[in-house]
Amino acid sequence: MIQRLKTPNLDKKPSSLRYYQEGPPTSIELDxxxxxxxxxxxxxxxxxYEEILKLPQIEESRRMVCVCNWSIRRTWKGILLSxxxxxxxxxxxxxxxxxxxxxxxxxxxxxxxxxxxxxxxxRRSMLIxxxxxxxxxxxxxxxxxxxxxGLYGYKSVKGLxxxxxxxxxxxxxxxxxxxYNKDGTIRPKKYWIVDLKQWQFVKKPGEFRDF
Ligand SMILES: Nc1nc2c(c(=O)[nH]1)N[C@H]1C(S)=C(S)[C@@H](COP(=O)(O)O)O[C@H]1N2
Ligand SMILES: [Mo]
Numbered sequence: 001m002i003q004r005l006k007t008p009n010l011d012k013k014p015s016s017l018r019y020y021q022e023g024p025p026t027s028i029e030l031d032x033x034x035x036x037x038x039x040x041x042x043x044x045x046x047x048x049y050e051e052i053l054k055l056p057q058i059e060e061s062r063r064m065v066c067v068c069n070w071s072i073r074r075t076w077k078g079i080l081l082s083x084x085x086x087x088x089x090x091x092x093x094x095x096x097x098x099x100x101x102x103x104x105x106x107x108x109x110x111x112x113x114x115x116x117x118x119x120x121x122x123r124r125s126m127l128i129x130x131x132x133x134x135x136x137x138x139x140x141x142x143x144x145x146x147x148x149x150g151l152y153g154y155k156s157v158k159g160l161x162x163x164x165x166x167x168x169x170x171x172x173x174x175x176x177x178x179x180y181n182k183d184g185t186i187r188p189k190k191y192w193i194v195d196l197k198q199w200q201f202v203k204k205p206g207e208f209r210d211f
Pocket of ligand 2: 019065066067068153154
C-alpha cells in the first residue's frame, strides 16, 4: 500500500529550495499555527491543524507543473478548498479572487499569490497536508499548502498562513519580480516529466490529465 503511494524518481525532482523564494520557516509550532480565512466572507476562520484534519479528507494523484517546464505526479492528501470556502461563507465565487500568504521568514518576508476563486473551486483545488502518505516536509510547504493544479506552481503557496477572499486580482511575488503571467494557466508545450523520465508535448492548456 505505502509502496504504491511513493513517487517514482523522486530523487530526480528539482530541489524545493531552489524555488523557495522566502525559504521555509526554520520551525513551526503546530499548536500555535492557524490558517486564517478572511476578507469577503460571512465569518472569519482561524483553523487549527487538528480542525483541518477533522474535515472531510480527500487523497488524489495529480500533477504539479513548474513554469520552468518540469512536472511530477504525486499523491496528495488534504481537504477541498471548497470545504473551507463553504465554512467561511462566500456568496459569489465567480466574483472573487483568493490571495494566499505564506508564513515566511524574518529574513525574506512572505510569499503571496492571488488566483481566481471560481476557477480554483471548479478545478477541485486542494489544501494539502500530506504527500505520498507522509506529512509535507518543511521545504514542501509544511504544515499546509494550497494547490490549483490547473496553474503553474508559482500561483500556489506553500507554508500557508492566510487566505483572503478579495475583489482585487493582484500581482504576486513572482509576477512582480520576474514578469510571470498573473493568470498562470499551464500552457501547451514540451515538459520534462520527472516521475516518468520522459519529455511530453502537452497539447491542451490547464491540468495534465492524460499521463
Ligand atoms: N511560499 C512559497 N510557496 C511556493 C513557492 C515559494 O517560493 N514560496 N514557489 C512556488 C513554485 S515556483 C513551485 S514550482 C512550487 C514548488 O513546490 P515543491 O517544493 O513541492 O517542489 O512551490 C510554489 N509555492
Ligand atoms: Mo515553479
